[in-house]
Amino acid sequence: MGDRNGTDGQKGSGKPDISDTELSGRLRGLGSELDKVRAERRADEKTSKVPDRTSSAAGMTLAFRLGSEFVAGVLVGAGLGWVIDHFLGIAPWGMIVFMLLGFGAGIANMMRAAGETGRKTPPKGGA
Structure with missing residues (x-):
């Protein structure tokens, strides 16, 4: 029953409300950055010397x-x-x-x- 005071989790805590579309955009950006890093690591592994x-x-x-x-x-x-x-x-x-x-x-x-x-x-x- 915390809704009575206007506090239900993040809304009254001073943090800005973030919409679902903005969060989805951030998630897609993070996913693309991770894909870039993974591709770089794969390229480094192919060129690096494999332990004998x-x-x-x-x-x-x-x-x-x-x-x-x-x-x-x-x-x-x-x-x-x-x-x-x-x-x-x-x-x-x-x-x-x-x-x-x-x-x-x-x-x-x-x-x-x-x-x-x-x-x-x-x-x-x-x-």
């Missing part, structure tokens, strides 16, 4: 290789440490020392593998 899926697959391969190099180094070091602890009875020192050595070997293997893949030309010298 083989490069992302190569990156995933490298990531798995580096991760496995590191994990293998740590596991081999821990295994050797456990064997030494078991036979010499010096637990846990063999495991600690050889796990740290395995960690270092894993880092060195990762650095070596990353250096091989980042190289553009084959190393000089050799066979």
Whole structure:
């Protein structure tokens, strides 16, 4: 029953009344502007370089290789440490020392593998 005071939504709120034809005109203008932007984006997508899926697959391969190099180094070091602890009875020192050595070997293997893949030309010298 807010009509009694002359306020029913927008009419008494100080905002100007906009006719349906004016709103339809604005909507058509906005639609044409959006069509222009979409057409420009389509043209840009056609001319832009499409991302190469083989490069992302190569990156995933490298990531798995580096991760496995590191994990293998740590596991081999821990295994050797456990064997030494078991036979010499010096637990846990063999495991600690050889796990740290395995960690270092894993880092060195990762650095070596990353250096091989980042190289553009084959190393000089050799066979």
